[in-house]
Amino acid sequence: MLTTSRGISLVLAIAISALTVAFLLLMENATPTLLLVAGGISFSVSYILMQVTLEFLIFKEISNIYGVLEKIQKKDYPSIPNKSDRLSISPLRKINNTINTYAQAKNREIETLQKNAEFRREFIADISHELKTPIFAAQGYIHTLLDGAVEDKSVRLKFLKRAAKSLNALDKLVQDLLTLNQMESGVIKFNFEAFDLKELIHEVIEELEQKAAKRDVLIRFFYDKGKSYKTIADKDKIFRVCQNLISNAIKYNHDGGEVEVHLKTHKNYILVEVKDNGKGIPPEDLKRIFERFYRVEKSRSREGGGTGLGLAIVKHILEGHKSKISVSSTLGKGSIFSFELPCEKPAKEASLKI
Numbered sequence: 001m002l003t004t005s006r007g008i009s010l011v012l013a014i015a016i017s018a019l020t021v022a023f024l025l026l027m028e029n030a031t032p033t034l035l036l037v038a039g040g041i042s043f044s045v046s047y048i049l050m051q052v053t054l055e056f057l058i059f060k061e062i063s064n065i066y067g068v069l070e071k072i073q074k075k076d077y078p079s080i081p082n083k084s085d086r087l088s089i090s091p092l093r094k095i096n097n098t099i100n101t102y103a104q105a106k107n108r109e110i111e112t113l114q115k116n117a118e119f120r121r122e123f124i125a126d127i128s129h130e131l132k133t134p135i136f137a138a139q140g141y142i143h144t145l146l147d148g149a150v151e152d153k154s155v156r157l158k159f160l161k162r163a164a165k166s167l168n169a170l171d172k173l174v175q176d177l178l179t180l181n182q183m184e185s186g187v188i189k190f191n192f193e194a195f196d197l198k199e200l201i202h203e204v205i206e207e208l209e210q211k212a213a214k215r216d217v218l219i220r221f222f223y224d225k226g227k228s229y230k231t232i233a234d235k236d237k238i239f240r241v242c243q244n245l246i247s248n249a250i251k252y253n254h255d256g257g258e259v260e261v262h263l264k265t266h267k268n269y270i271l272v273e274v275k276d277n278g279k280g281i282p283p284e285d286l287k288r289i290f291e292r293f294y295r296v297e298k299s300r301s302r303e304g305g306g307t308g309l310g311l312a313i314v315k316h317i318l319e320g321h322k323s324k325i326s327v328s329s330t331l332g333k334g335s336i337f338s339f340e341l342p343c344e345k346p347a348k349e350a351s352l353k354i
């Protein structure tokens, strides 16, 4: 009874009215009626005041604090206090708000940690899976050779070549992972220089021509001969961007398909477009192809299939140039990947005529 607001108010109101009556008893002309009325009024007024104060300012806030704590225990985090609540002068409400805000901050921290842990788990699973494939293949060929196939001249060279191919794929995977990791942690520095984008694309096409010819894919390069395509960027990294985009356009095309590379100049920038008339990318995969290890066709064993790191690297390189990669694709018809780089500005007049 004494722990409820009513109990406390009753005891305090009785004490106050008793004090009032005792004080009035000291007066000579105090009649019993006056004492009764004064006692009654002081009891009722102090009871009501105490009750209101305790109930609304203290007990309600304490029960709110309990409510918040219970919600935190159940991981049902309370909502952020509104502005009027935050400006309240009641110290208990302030405590309540502080607990509330603290719980929200901790909740966000926990969510980030959980996401990071999930990401790490997925990443380790992906890496292990990707490493396993070339290691198993190389292991298989070498063990077959050791088990006697080495004596057979016809298979010896073939198996050694296959084992070497698997180890090359493993090397590429590790190199790509290192590059991606260094880019994400900002270790890799960009070396900006002026170069001709048209010449760089010619070099990439030359390098990939053999690969395209094997699949009877025709690469066509379109640009305006009278225009300059000089840009300022990291040449090696832009080479890598074009190499992956054109290589993808060949790899994910059908035999006898076509790849078109377009260079277009706009006011201050050059637009590079890589078009193919291959199988295209389903809309639900389009957003995810820039994630590491994401492949539309999940099987890695497919001839020519890569590790799924190329576009993640492309995205990072272009972000380092304050540019971005865009893609549009129609299933069964083909895809267009594009990005922009700044035009190299002609040097300004060295002197001013006055």
Ligand SMILES: Nc1ncnc2c1ncn2[C@@H]1O[C@H](COP(=O)(O)OP(=O)(O)OP(=O)(O)O)[C@@H](O)[C@H]1O
Residues within 6 Å of the ligand: 176, 244, 248, 249, 252, 253, 276, 278, 279, 280, 281, 289, 294, 295, 296, 297, 305, 306, 307, 308, 309, 310, 311, 312, 335
């Ligand atoms: N031009 C394209 N047409 C159809 N699908 C594409 C095209 N380019 C990319 N993709 C899809 O996006 C996925 C990711 O491409 P990405 O270049 O990142 O990896 P990859 O080519 O598989 O491997 P890597 O480039 O590391 O050798 C590919 O596996 C493929 O499924």
Ligand SMILES: [Mg+2]
Residues within 6 Å of the ligand: 244, 247, 248, 306, 310, 311
């Ligand atoms: Mg690729």
